Amino acid sequence: MSGNEFRFFLSYDINLPVTFRIERLEGSLPPVEFPDSGIDPAAEERRAELYVECVLCMDGAPFGLPMRTRLETNGSAYCWNELITLSTKYRDLGRYSQLALTVWDVSHGKNEGLIGGATIPLFNSKLQLKTGKQKLRLWLGKVADGSFPTTTPGKVPRHERGELERLEKLLNKYERGQIQRVDWLDWLTFKAMEKIKGLESSKTGSSHLYLVVDFCSFEHRVVFQESGANFVLPSPISSTNELVIVWDPEVGKINPSEHKQLKLARSLTRGIIDKDLKPSNNERKSIQRILKYPPTRYLSGDEKQLLWKFRFSLMTEKRALTKFLRCVEWSDVQEAKQALELMGKWETIDVSDALELLSPLFESEEVRAYAVSVLERADDEELQCYLLQLVQALRFERTDKSRLSQFLVQRSLNNIELASFLRWYVAVEFYDHGYTKRFYCTHELLEENMMKLQAGPDGEDGFKLWQSLVRQTELTAQLCSIMRDVRNVRGNTQKKIEKLRQLLSGLLSELTYFEEPIRSPLAPSLLITGIVPSESSIFKSALHPLRLTFRTQTGGTSKIIFKKGDDIRQDQLVVQMVSLMDRLLKLENLDLHLTPYKVLATGQDEGMLEFIPSRSLAQILSEHRSITSYLQKFHPDDRGPFGITATCLETFIKSCAGYSVITYILGIGDRHLDNLLLRDDGRMFHVDFGFILGRDPKPFPPPMKLCKEMVEAMGGAESQYYTRFKSYCCEAYNILRKSSNLILNLFHLMAGSNIPDIASDPEKGILKLQEKFRLDLDDEAAIHFFQDLINESVSALFPQMVETIHRWAQYWR
Incomplete structure (x- = not known):
């Protein structure tokens, strides 16, 4: 965007209800006195039960009914994190619209204790709608005043603002995308902000109470415009030839004429004649190209029309069902009905494709129920590979006791491992207030059904x-x-x-x-x-x-x-992917001796990990100088390569190859010699997955996480063992590329989770993952690509590229 370009929406064009999120209270609650009841000796032992009352005021008078949040009793850190949607729409807002927010305490029975209130205007002095997080100072003991001008302004006076307020304002801009993101620099900045926050709070010791509210953000700024008024630019256009660019709010919306044409075409091809249509040679090629698209690829209008036109001839092609269902205009009752009838007659799809139908793209309960019916064919071992994602898919269900929820519970009743992991996965999600009820219903359903069991999987009663x-x-x-x-x-x-x-x-x-x-x-x-x-x-x-x-x-x-x-949910996801990829490789008769140790998050910041006896490469190199010397200690063989048994060396080479491919595909960062571990039998494996999907705290990360000590243990870049390593890498890469749809579908189901590197930008993260598979290449081209990738990484580890060596050596340190 150029410096002279200002893109905006007009408030009158936004036909959406006013939405905002009440997040939390900051500060210490004042004591509440109740003159009617006197002093209660047990008052100090009670926890306050707080709710926030929200009133929209227009031109100084209340407009519409007040809204209330739920009661919150969770200790001193009162956090509602609740979305409030008013009946009033943005297009109906006036210039002097304000939001009056009052916090009440009901912990003392019928007497409601007033904590305080604050008022915030919805438009700023530049007539722009306020967005992002706003920190309002409450006026203690006062109900929020909605008159104009208000007597309870939530804005902190300028002379009272400190460094912390300035940083919070910048953080608000950062979260709205107005400040460029640089991962490693952002991490340092946030760390410094935490220190400043601690210092500020210890210095001031303020008794003020603040309410944090998060307003809805839009793609562009929203500028106020009254109903029927013409928008006037704030400053007159000069008489120069300067080009003024104005954003068209209709860009990106559905073209009405194109949509009408598409519906007419569908109505003509919805009859009996469609059943006999066969695609031409060119149309067949186009359809095959579309069927090869990854699940993340959106279909154009022409592509959707092509699949709809030849839907009857595609019913024997199981790969086509998910693509066809994305073409359906579900708002059209007749079209949706015909699509569901065809779905029942279609060639049964694979389990990996059924996972796609559980993503947020598909809202139809019938489609999601069909996906569950396909999942029923999976055995317990396969189902356990996807259980973490299936629990996340409960977020996208339209009912609390959905078909998916009932299926997971029923399968768990016959398998104690499924039951245990299901219970933990669901319990960890309870903190997510938006979906607490949905997850709790599944937990309740599991408990209820298990208690009814006469005999469980191990002979014990439920x-x-x-x-x-x-x-x-x-x-x-x-x-x-x-x-x-x-x-x-x-x-x-x-x-x-x-x-x-x-x-x-x-x-x-x-x-x-x-x-x-x-x-x-x-x-x-x-x-x-x-x-x-x-x-x-x-x-x-x-x-x-x-x-x-x-x-x-x-x-x-x-x-x-x-x-x-420490939040280990991200480690749990990565290790689950390692375990799944290990299974996929073994199904193709390629055992790369991976070590998918067990990880289980038992809370937001706690969890268990399986302890695997091993030593870090940093420790090995400090004590034995090389990996070869260390392996000679446990598996000596004078006749073997480098004085090591052939079996041990082969195990080391295979495990290095497996983890090199997996860490490349998952974009795992922050690799150093302390989080690369080696077992006595020669198996090398990775731990600590704090950075995935291309994120790395250090600049200039190498394309492959392959350190020179690993290459030296194989005899150097010219040895036959290193050639074997490259061969295993390429073979594993092509095997995993065949299952790219499965892996992408699993990550798509995690899009709503609170795993840090996914939650920050789910769409971008999944596209990065898709890019690593290089689906535009055939198997032979993929082999050449991966060999070049290995060569590029290894060449930088040797003396002919001094500057790159220095850069990447700093990374490994």
């Missing part, structure tokens, strides 16, 4: 099975309590380890031997009977994660890592 799953939650709560106590211990890591073992052996000795076995959250088929204090420890890091050794009922042990204070 009540005992459900209780064993509930005890998993109790166990994680106790582990969180232990972590808090351990973190409060002053001193080095050894003192914290001593405290941990002391707690497990003393105050919390019930954790050493459980009264009844508990199903392991990571592997529900495994029964654990207690923690071994002497074999439990703490990792030396900022969050002090626990490394716990559990006894199993069979007499063995199970080691897990428990983290608190």
